[in-house]
Amino acid sequence: AERRHDRKEDHVRLATGQWEQQDGPGERPGGAGNEFDDLEFIHHALDAVPPESVDLGAEMFGRPVAWPLYINGMTGGTEHTGRINQQLAIAARETGLAMGCGSVSIALDDPDARPGFRIIREENPDGLVMANIGVGRSAEDAMRAVDLLGADALQVHINAVQETVMPEGSPRFGDWMRGIEAIVSASPVPVLVKEVGFGLSARTLRRLADAGVRYADVSGRGGTDFLRIENDRRSDGDYGYLTGFGQSAPACLLDAATLEAASRPILFASGGVRNPLDVLKALALGAEAVGVAGAFLSTVVEVGAEGLIDLIGNWQRHVCELMALLGAVDLPALRRTDLLIRGRLGEYTRLRGIDAGAYARRRES
Numbered sequence: 005a006e007r008r009h010d011r012k013e014d015h016v017r018l019a020t021g022q023w024e025q026q027d028g029p030g031e032r033p034g035g036a037g038n039e040f041d042d043l044e045f046i047h048h049a050l051d052a053v054p055p056e057s058v059d060l061g062a063e064m065f066g067r068p069v070a071w072p073l074y075i076n077g078m079t080g081g082t083e084h085t086g087r088i089n090q091q092l093a094i095a096a097r098e099t100g101l102a103m104g105c106g107s108v109s110i111a112l113d114d115p116d117a118r119p120g121f122r123i124i125r126e127e128n129p130d131g132l133v134m135a136n137i138g139v140g141r142s143a144e145d146a147m148r149a150v151d152l153l154g155a156d157a158l159q160v161h162i163n164a165v166q167e168t169v170m171p172e173g174s175p176r177f178g179d180w181m182r183g184i185e186a187i188v189s190a191s192p193v194p195v196l197v198k199e200v201g202f203g204l205s206a207r208t209l210r211r212l213a214d215a216g217v218r219y220a221d222v223s224g225r226g227g228t229d230f231l232r233i234e235n236d237r238r239s240d241g242d243y244g245y246l247t248g249f250g251q252s253a254p255a256c257l258l259d260a261a262t263l264e265a266a267s268r269p270i271l272f273a274s275g276g277v278r279n280p281l282d283v284l285k286a287l288a289l290g291a292e293a294v295g296v297a298g299a300f301l302s303t304v305v306e307v308g309a310e311g312l313i314d315l316i317g318n319w320q321r322h323v324c325e326l327m328a329l330l331g332a333v334d335l336p337a338l339r340r341t342d343l344l345i346r347g348r349l350g351e352y353t354r355l356r357g358i359d360a361g362a363y364a365r366r367r368e369s
């Protein structure tokens with residue numbers, strides 16, 4: 005139990021360290037850009053509409069939301085991380101955003117770890133709250149996690165890359181599909197399967213849909229880097245060469261669009277979302293909602309719930325202004341804007357046989 009507590013603290017410390025190294029709002033952890041930068045909206049100078057005419061309204065899990073942004077699953081289980089959850093929950097309540105938490109597993113085994121999760125519901129009795137559990141856990145554990153938080157949805161994370169590099173990792177891979185099916189059929193709330201920063205391919209999304217999963221968060225690379233976090237926690241630091249493994253959120257969304265809507269889950273996107281423009285790009289590529297972890301964690305640790313509330317308010321205003329600038333009155337209209345796919349992301353589309361040119365001419369068709 006001691007070691008698990010240390011791990012939660014390590015994750016928060018190393019993740020916030022990555023985001024603090026940002027040199028500006030367009031930077032990712034570590035200073036380099038990410039593949040959201042390979043996407044560019046084409047500016048049509050006469051298309052702008054009044055910002056008041058823009059409607060950001062959306063649905064998450066069939067529930068109406070003012071705009072489709074959410075605080076992604078991160079932490080809980082220790083006193084310190086419980087306080088972080090409390091701050092995040094206050095921000096979620098005040099801004100109306102949905103919110104996830106870190107893996108609840110620790111609290112299923114250890115009653116002392118429970119208050120740091122329960123606080124999320126206590127601070128935000130009416131908000132949309134997601135529980136979280138690792139793939140491979142039983143359906144019974146998953147239901148206990150939902151109960152503990154009175155959760156409205158359940159995030160199930162797949163983290164094979166993280167488990168491989170984590171010093172105390174338990175790469176008990178295999179039979180995950182059956183486990184997911186069991187959780188889906190037992191769950192009284194919607195199940196969302198997510199990665200933790202390495203992306204979900206079209207193949208994976210199709211398999212999840214076949215297992216009855218209705219929601220998936222692609223959670224791609226380019227933001228919080230769990231390879232580096234786990235490698236930094238190793239005394240041998242042996243896995244540094246793996247940096248860059250996996251796919252970015254934009255790459256995953258482009259990949260997913262090659263599937264029929266009926267053969268994939270409803271898509272949420274996260275991983276490397278740094279600013280309102282990244283939110284807009286994920287929505288324009290078909291995400292129904294956009295998740296933010298590292299950027300909001302570092303904000304809440306630095307400037308508390310009030311600071312995060314201000315930041316989220318700013319983001320909402322900016323997303324609205326940028327939609328107006330692009331002439332998109334609502335989210336379906338945003339999905340018809342013209343997008344250039346450049347650089348590494350462009351190469352990805354070429355190698356995967358995705359028609360990048362179609363994205364540059366969506367307005368006309």
Ligand code: FNR
Nearest residue numbers: 019076078106107161200223227228275276297298
């Ligand atoms: C995470 N993430 C995560 N995800 C999950 O499903 N269960 C978990 O327990 C955790 N734990 C966790 C701790 C910390 C400190 C961070 C920053 C993140 C992953 C998170 O939900 C998200 O998928 C990735 O962080 C990528 O998004 P960002 O950080 O680039 O916005």
